Amino acid sequence: MPTVELKLPGKDHGYEILIEPGAIDALGERLAQIAPHAKAAAILDENIESSHGRVALRALKRGGYDVTVGVMPASEKMKSLKTVQDLLAVLLDAKLERKSPVVAIGGGIIGDTAGYVAASYLRGVPFVQVPTTLLSMVDASVGGKVGVNVKQGKNLIGAFHQPVLVCIDTDVLKTLPDRELRCGLAECVKHGVIRDPDLFAWIEDNVQRILDLESDALVELVKRNVEIKAAVVTEDEKEQGVRAHLNFGHTFAHAIEASPQAQAEADEPKRRRFAPPQRFETPKPKPESHAYEGPYAHGEAVSLGMVAATSLAVSAGRCDGALLDRLVALLDRIGLPTSSDKLADTDLLMGIMQTDKKVKDGHVRLVLPDRMGAVSVVNDTPADAIAAAWDAIRA
Numbered sequence: 001m002p003t004v005e006l007k008l009p010g011k012d013h014g015y016e017i018l019i020e021p022g023a024i025d026a027l028g029e030r031l032a033q034i035a036p037h038a039k040a041a042a043i044l045d046e047n048i049e050s051s052h053g054r055v056a057l058r059a060l061k062r063g064g065y066d067v068t069v070g071v072m073p074a075s076e077k078m079k080s081l082k083t084v085q086d087l088l089a090v091l092l093d094a095k096l097e098r099k100s101p102v103v104a105i106g107g108g109i110i111g112d113t114a115g116y117v118a119a120s121y122l123r124g125v126p127f128v129q130v131p132t133t134l135l136s137m138v139d140a141s142v143g144g145k146v147g148v149n150v151k152q153g154k155n156l157i158g159a160f161h162q163p164v165l166v167c168i169d170t171d172v173l174k175t176l177p178d179r180e181l182r183c184g185l186a187e188c189v190k191h192g193v194i195r196d197p198d199l200f201a202w203i204e205d206n207v208q209r210i211l212d213l214e215s216d217a218l219v220e221l222v223k224r225n226v227e228i229k230a231a232v233v234t235e236d237e238k239e240q241g242v243r244a245h246l247n248f249g250h251t252f253a254h255a256i257e258a259s260p261q262a263q264a265e266a267d268e269p270k271r272r273r274f275a276p277p278q279r280f281e282t283p284k285p286k287p288e289s290h291a292y293e294g295p296y297a298h299g300e301a302v303s304l305g306m307v308a309a310t311s312l313a314v315s316a317g318r319c320d321g322a323l324l325d326r327l328v329a330l331l332d333r334i335g336l337p338t339s340s341d342k343l344a345d346t347d348l349l350m351g352i353m354q355t356d357k358k359v360k361d362g363h364v365r366l367v368l369p370d371r372m373g374a375v376s377v378v379n380d381t382p383a384d385a386i387a388a389a390w391d392a393i394r395a
């Protein structure tokens with residue numbers, strides 16, 4: 001089975017990332033060699049519980065595990081401390097022990113939540129990722145970042161907790177909604193731009209095979225992208241340096257994703273203007289964050305964000321216009337948005353960028369391409385250049 005070995009500096013061992021059609025069948029036996037124990041927990045996405053989930057549970061049982069199952073819906077609202085608390089209670093009631101592995105079976109929402117459960121249960125138990133979306137295969141399942149959303153923002157509470165095994169069965173992509181596949185491809189295109197011109201060219205040559213879910217193309221796509229993510233994480237596990245390159249397109253994307261909520265909050269005082277004054281009242285909790293609910297899914301926002309960042313780089317004379325043309329052409333062929341008539345006002349978007357958790361000392365940090373396969377982190381982009389980049393992606 002093709003495997004990618006991820007080695008972390010300063011640790012005695014890394015972990016294996018298995019990539020193969022049908023890989024889930026081998027999950028239990030492989031895990032039994034790495035983290036043998038009588039008990040395991042499986043945390044499943046309810047959408048795939050009766051399909052891939054059932055196959056994974058059977059495989060875990062073949063590996064000798066008595067499996068306790070927790071099922072959760074794949075929604076950002078459920079990626080919460082409350083869900084973590086509920087799942088921890090399930091593990092405690094089942095008396096799972098320090099060596100009992102916790103296995104996440106689903107997309108990034110399940111992986112992030114289950115990973116945080118694994119990081120906190122008895123101060124950390126072995127964690128296994130069985131990613132079932134393209135995004136979670138090439139991005140979320142590799143690298144050890146786990147965590148949940150709180151009303152103040154996405155992914156603000158979490159930990160670094162590396163898995164002991166990642167098991168990627170590319171066959172499961174056959175049931176993935178088309179839109180989710182395209183969103184995962186946005187991250188693959190990103191990997192090409194930041195680090196690997198050959199990968200970018202390979203995606204250009206193979207888009208149709210990928211969208212047609214040709215098995216060989218999917219294995220190659222996932223393997224090449226996992227290699228990139230694993231290399232970046234190995235170089236910079238805690239995001240002190242090169243891992244920041246993975247944020248290419250993401251500062252713009254996060255603003256796009258957060259803008260519906262920010263707009264609603266900006267409109268709120270106007271609606272309250274004629275309400276009677278409410279003094280001495282205990283502050284009401286803010287409604288739950290909907291920062292992620294808007295017209296664009298994450299990968300679509302990343303697509304727009306990559307075009308905005310590249311437009312900015314071209315205008316600033318940092319990179320050649322031909323790179324922007326190639327990027328837009330590829331994203332168009334994949335079916336990802338490259339311009340939009342649904343963006344909020346530039347002022348609102350710029351304000352959100354200022355509050356991004358990646359902002360350092362008031363400077364918006366942008367990852368900008370220098371040429372295909374190479375990017376730089378830039379801290380001193382003038383506000384008018386950022387505003388012009390927003391205009392560049394307005395339809």
Ligand SMILES: NC(=O)c1ccc[n+]([C@@H]2O[C@H](COP(=O)([O-])OP(=O)(O)OC[C@H]3O[C@@H](n4cnc5c(N)ncnc54)[C@H](O)[C@@H]3O)[C@@H](O)[C@H]2O)c1
Pocket residue numbers: 045047048052074075076079106107108109110112132133134135136139140141142143144145146155172173174175176177180
């Ligand atoms: N930890 C990290 O490093 C990291 C990196 C990137 C993203 N993330 C997180 O990942 C999350 C997004 O993950 P995602 O895009 O995988 O989304 P997701 O987990 O929400 O899954 C997307 C949808 O696909 C469905 N689904 C999953 N697998 C399926 C399959 N094989 N067949 C049919 N339907 C399937 C899910 O039920 C869901 O409706 C976000 O919360 C994001 O913050 C984390």
Ligand SMILES: [Zn+2]
Pocket residue numbers: 187250298302
């Ligand atoms: Zn992303």
